[in-house]
Amino acid sequence: MADTTNATLVDESGQGAMDLVIPRPCPNCGAIVNGKAALVDIPHFKEVAHLILDCSNCATRSETYKSGHRVEEKGTRITLNVESKRDFERKLLKGENCTIEIPSLGLEIPASTLPARFIPIADFLHRALTDILRQAQATGQGGNPELKQFVQKLMAFMDADLLPATMIFDDPAGNTYLESFSAPEVDPTIVTVEYERSVMQEALVGSSYDHTPI
Numbered sequence: 001m002a003d004t005t006n007a008t009l010v011d012e013s014g015q016g017a018m019d020l021v022i023p024r025p026c027p028n029c030g031a032i033v034n035g036k037a038a039l040v041d042i043p044h045f046k047e048v049a050h051l052i053l054d055c056s057n058c059a060t061r062s063e064t065y066k067s068g069h070r071v072e073e074k075g076t077r078i079t080l081n082v083e084s085k086r087d088f089e090r091k092l093l094k095g096e097n098c099t100i101e102i103p104s105l106g107l108e109i110p111a112s113t114l115p116a117r118f119i120p121i122a123d124f125l126h127r128a129l130t131d132i133l134r135q136a137q138a139t140g141q142g143g144n145p146e147l148k149q150f151v152q153k154l155m156a157f158m159d160a161d162l163l164p165a166t167m168i169f170d171d172p173a174g175n176t177y178l179e180s181f182s183a184p185e186v187d188p189t190i191v192t193v194e195y196e197r198s199v200m201q202e203a204l205v206g207s208s209y210d211h212t213p214i
């Protein structure tokens with residue numbers, strides 16, 4: 001990990017400087033290009049690297065967040081009681097292995113839907129919805145009745161029509177964080193539980209991780 005003295009708090013609103021230049025392979029074409037990175041100090045959590053790569057070879061733009069610890073000792077399961085639209089303003093650092101469930105609606109957003117992101121829950125849900133619809137169109141599933149029902153429920157949830165509801169952020173790599181409105185005091189609407197990974201989860205977080213050094 002690089003020197004952290006000058007770490008700046010940045011998010012996807014574009015605040016903060018990208019202060020490191022790191023050669024990395026493009027995830028699309030494999031060309032080695034100079035990625036830009038900034039260290040993000042997330043209060044009451046940890047420091048992560050925000051990486052942006054604009055490939056000069058194939059014009060792909062990719063963006064992700066990486067934890068200095070790569071994989072934490074334990075997985076985390078964060079439960080949020082969503083009571084009002086204000087809860088959607090909480091910032092979420094979604095780890096790349098994090099699955100999001102809304103059990104009362106029977107909804108699950110798989111970890112693969114979006115790469116690691118540090119954005120408010122509302123923005124995350126919008127991007128996830130866009131991504132799910134794009135994938136459905138690309139595979140000819142756009143008219144699937146189950147998908148339509150999923151989308152309708154998710155949109156109603158995002159409009160705060162189906163509250164209160166519980167959201168569960170389950171990350172076997174332990175790299176997911178949800179903003180508390182009362183830190184460092186306990187926020188009664190968030191419950192975080194650490195757990196030992198199963199053999200399957202251990203294999204998942206070990207093999208899915210991009211081992212390219214930061």
Ligand SMILES: [Zn+2]
Binds near residue numbers: 026028029055057060
């Ligand atoms: Zn490329």
